[in-house]
Amino acid sequence: MSFSLRSKIIAAAGSGAAIIAMLFLGGSDGVEGRRYEAYKDVAGVWTVCDGHTGRDIIIGKTYTDGECDALLRKDLQLAKRTVDRLVKVPLGEYQKAALYSFVFNVGSDAFSKSTLLRKLNKGDQEGACDEMRRWVYAGGMKWKGLQNRREMERSMCLAESKNDL
Template sequence: MALSNSLRNKLIATAGGGAMAIAVAFLGGSNGVEGREYTAYKDVAGVWTVCDGHTGPDVQVNKKYTDRECDNLLWKDLQPVKKSVDGQVKIPLGEYQRAALYSFAYNVGTGAFTNSTLLKKLNAGDVEGACDELRRWVYAGGQKWRGLMNRRDMERSLCLAENANDLK
């Protein structure tokens, strides 16, 4: 699945803000890949989730969250992801490539990212092979999910983009 025009434009507009700004734009809001939900729901793995994929003991099941609260949760949630990814990637990457890795690690967890073939290929200099690895991560709760397939395709497009002209 290609990036929608609205998401592509949003990503291009945030490029000057660095990889974190791109990741927030990619993940958050009404047209982000997480799909913002203002009330808590159980995800496909049965985990209480709200906003742009926020999980944890602080999720309030009967609360309606605001955009500001969701934005703050996403920014806070991405900080340890950024630190982990940045500490483990040993080769230079563009902002879009790094943002794709933040999105992926945010979704699968930093432990899974750390132990992934994707990271091994990336640090060996095989960027295209690493980006292709994203397409293997489409299972949740033992099932293959169309939503994860679409997300990984979008992350792969971002991962392969060295600049805004490469966004597909």
């Protein structure tokens, strides 16, 4: 995690998990890396801005920062609703932010069936956070970018219990 991104996340503490996740994911410092024109990701999925996927992507269009921010807010709301509905144990803001980012990336369906969620709901927060390390494959291949992202999410997920970010 870059020093700039880390500083922004720490400064956002107390602002809420959704704001922390938005800083983690969005803009030039974000873990996704903002791309203004649609591209196919490593799994061959059309993607734009901060990792937005879906049928609403316009291939060949150059998106603005405002459009990218709006797509990120919309995508994060879906991830937030999923986490808030499925997680039955209390979470700290950094844990929520890590899970919002994770669900944003892997999808609600995959999260709902995951060992990570089962461990979390059984009270094994450290084991749940460690499960993130397993989600590093796309298109059947292990990706360094996903490994880096999962380590950052895991670090944020564990920050509550270790009082460190």
